Amino acid sequence: MTTNSLSGKVAVILGGTGGIGLAAGKAFASIGASVVLTGRNADSASQAAVALPAGNHLAAVAEIGDSASLRALAEDVQRHYGRVDILVNTAGFTRLIPHADLEALSDALIDELFAVNWRGQFAAIRAFAPHLRARRDGLVVNVGSIAGRTGQGSNVAYCAAKAGLDVMAVSLGRALAPEIRVLNVSPGAVGTAFVPGRSSDFNERAAKSTPLKRIGQAEDVADAIVACATSLRFATGTTIVVDGGRQLG
Template sequence: MPIHSLSGKVAVIIGGTGGIGLATGHALAEIGASVVLTGRDADRTASAVATLPAGNHLAAHAEVGDSATLRLLADDVQHHYGRVDILVNTSGFTRAIPHADLDALDDALIDEMFAVNWRGQFAAIRAFAPLLRANGDGLVVNVGSIAGRTGQGSNVAYCAVKAGLDVMAMSLGRALAPAIRVLNVSPGVVDTGFVPGRDSSFNERAAKTTPLRRIGQAQDVADAIVACATSLRFATGTTIVVDGGRQLG
């Protein structure tokens, strides 16, 4: 099989209706993978799957903050395909809060940030680990952020959970080897609607302060995830930074 072919492989993308998730679904499907896109809204998820290149793809319900739905998802995928080779965690949310405004980052928001942006990723890995391990060549890719390294991001809790994903890759890269590789792909500013309130003027300012003079596109992140599955096969427990050099500034 050519090194860049994923023919016969099954990839599950948690949060597959978002910008990065859907771009990743297209990229993996284009090189032969059967793709499962998950989302909270059945109609939106089905519509997203309908845009994928022809193949044996599946729309499925899952809420990353609800571990029970992730366990049910793993059971459904096993029943449908009998295997899982790649798990991609792209789900998450954030809210822009100035770092100095300590009162605005209340306990409820902090708890939700960790539940959706860290615990959910771990819970998805936990649910799919038996299937990923069964083939002896499983892969997990979590989408992090350079905020976890720079401490600059939409809010303090967001920076913390993304740093937690970097550590998770190291811990699980060690614990799940050699049957499962665990990697992070860490973008900078990406042109999606992920952060509410960020508009074209923000993107223009960010581009000017990024060494490669543009912000990222969802496809840039998807390409890095494809590389994790195809070219970077001797890598685990580490973070691949895809930020146009933004963290250098």
């Protein structure tokens, strides 16, 4: 029998000050979880945490590209709550670069894109794994993108990093079972400011080319993330696509 209550559970959300991260935090808190929202600075994390439904929540500072920062975060959360049940990786960044403009995708930018959109997620899982394993019912949810399947996205390296998250779920879903489940939630176009420089009419054009005739909202992705912890308890090593059918086009 499934239950929607996460009372007593602790959910850590990396990138918790962003649109999807904050929406996930609100959704987890609304069903009883204690939520740790992380951001790159204390002020943004604290402001985000204030927006959560009342509960035993925490704002924290962490840098997804810094493994030492992630290890320190894991230890701090464990000391504060005495447990960690759920890790959600929503942190990331991208830059809009035409796929045919090979020179614009420099080595330095490629390294940064992979450090923040793939290596950091792995490093976070590595840091939190001992605490998640101790619960014998741990959950990791990485937020990917259909760009990893379609090869259409803000730039080629971003698409490749997101494809890497799909493979990571398969590999770690196998390697960390049965104590930790690993799932990806893969959205299409979402109405946030995640992609800088995207034209103002992009959302309208994306909605027209999506079978369900709208783009996603942060809450749509958050609902899928929460479902991984509540309804989809016999799932691991796979990717849940939440794109309104966009990749069908």
